[in-house]
Amino acid sequence: MPDSFDVIVIGSGPGGYVCAIRAAQLGLKTACIEKRATLGGTCLNVGCIPSKALLQSSEHFEEANHKLAEHGVMIGGTVSLDLARMQARKGEVVTANTKGVEFLFKKNKVTWLKGEGRITAPGKVSVDGTEYETKNIVIATGSESIPLPGLEVDEAQIVTSTGGLELSAVPKHLVVIGGGYIGLELGSVWKRLGAEVTVVEFLDRLVPAMDLEVGKAFERILGKQGIKFRLKTKVTGATKSPEGVTLTLEPAEGGAAETLTADVVLLAIGRRAYSEGLGAKEAGVAFDERGRVTVDAKFATNVPGIFAIGDVITGPMLAHKAEEEGVAVAEILAGQHGHVNYAAIPGVVYTWPEVATVGETEEQLKARNAPYKVGKFPFTANARARAMASTDGFVKILADKATDRVLGAHIIGPDAGTLIAELVMAMEFGASAEDIARTCHAHPALNEAVKEAALAVDGRALHI
Ligand code: FAD
Ligand code: NAI
DSSP: OOOOOEEEEOSHHHHHHHHHHHHHHTTTTTEEEEOSSSSSSHHHHHHHHHHHHHHHHHHHHIIIIIIIIGGTTOOSOOOOHHHHHHHHHHHHHHHHHHHHHHHHHHTTOOOESSSSSSETTTTEEEETTTEEEEEEEEEEOOOOOOTTTOOOSSSSEEHHHHTTTOOSSSOEEEEEEOHHHHHHHHHHHHHTOOOEEEEEESSSSSSSSSOOOHHHHHHHHHHTOOOOEEEEEEEEEEEETEEEEEEEEETTOOOOOOOEEESEEEEESSSEEOOOOTTTTTTTBBTTSSSSSSSOOTTSSSTEEEOOGGSSSSSOOOHHHHHHHHHHHHHHHSSSSSOOOOOOOEEEEEEESEEEEOOOOOOHHHHHTEEEEEEEEEGGOOHHHHHHHOOOOOOEEEEEEOOOOOEEEEEEETTTTHHHHHHHHHHHHOBBBHHHHTTTOSOTTHHHHHHHHHHHHTTTSSSS
């Protein structure tokens, strides 16, 4: 007789596995279904973790090749690349993380049901044919990459991020379609390892959701690193041959076509909610026009007892957003008041320099006619950044003109992904720019640039 549970979570990505752990911590009898051979979802297996491992390794290669000499660290002879070792290390990092989740499941007594989960009725889920009963179901089935008509992904010549993380040789020319998170992170990896990289982007800017000024600076800095950009351009077709791929490009607004050849093409034009084979539609769960599960503020679908979190619902497709929702829904199921503050979710592009953002952009403030003040501070004027020889970029803080409350913050610069945490915290606490400006920051530290940007909001930066 199969078990019954208080909660069955379908999918073990950052949303699902964190939800399962929190639910178990709160005393709910919990199972998590995963059809992959390992736990951790897209993020741990083919997303955040392997990409960060390769970004780290490729940055070391870049340093050895181009940056250490400036510090007087001379490497005799040429620096060579052992890509097989780099890829193997990436695999070790992934395994350590996926095994870590397995350990946490055991520690917290979460049952891992291995196989494909299917909702057969409200309160009933089957896993590869075995049916389980449960008081609550949490859908956390994540997302998949969006295909482009005319381009057949084979994960060898035309790859998604999954194939783009697995290349066994550095391509001579990598063409990336889409100048967003994946395109710029993986484009940076392969550029540093020696590929020529061209990014074809439909819009007139990179990472379109980010603050425009930061986006433009990002384009300049990556351009200086040698990445080529074809903005306002669309790909209309591809022809494969053993030598490579010939892409047909056209101006986004239409016009004369041209061709561009590549050894490898990385398709990174966004991701879409994934719910194939889940049985949710058949169980009556409502979806929106973009295939996302529709939920209310408490992550409940229209079917009692069925909830959804993470990439499969609306909002930024980010691991930490999914995790926050996982905790919140577990707490709600345990009778508590879990909630997520969507106004303070950071986004980070882990290139070098990194780009980090939280809250509203200047364009969003203008669009809603919000009176605001801007404070900016460049890393060229930060002592620690100079010591690191990493002075590209700046901190930008946007504050309410009347109340001085921080409305948004945008950083391009060394370790921006860590620096942004202070500003996320400030926003969580409803802090003003003055609060940050009056907080003592250690010297010499990169986050003094945050303090200086906060001072600059009222025109009183000290070091510029
Ligand atoms: P997922 O992680 O997608 O997990 C869903 C899981 O559900 C999968 O393992 C899938 O196999 C399983 N599943 C689906 N259907 C079923 C079923 N019927 N039965 C059983 N199992 C099922 N975000 C960041 O915040 N930081 C980053 O640095 C970052 N880097 C990324 C890099 C890349 C290359 C990619 C592709 C994504 C990256 N992301 C990053 C995004 C991040 O991976 C996602 O936002 C996050 O994984 C979403 O978590 P989730 O739990 O909603 O779903
Ligand atoms: P994205 O949404 O970040 O970027 C896609 C880009 O492709 C956009 O700039 C868009 O304008 C462009 N585009 C769309 N259609 C196009 C077309 N036909 N031709 C040319 N360009 C086109 O999506 P991406 O990079 O695929 O990543 C998916 C998601 O995964 C991200 O939005 C993010 O949520 C998550 N992610 C997060 C990371 C992080 O947190 N560091 C890293 C990688 C992914």
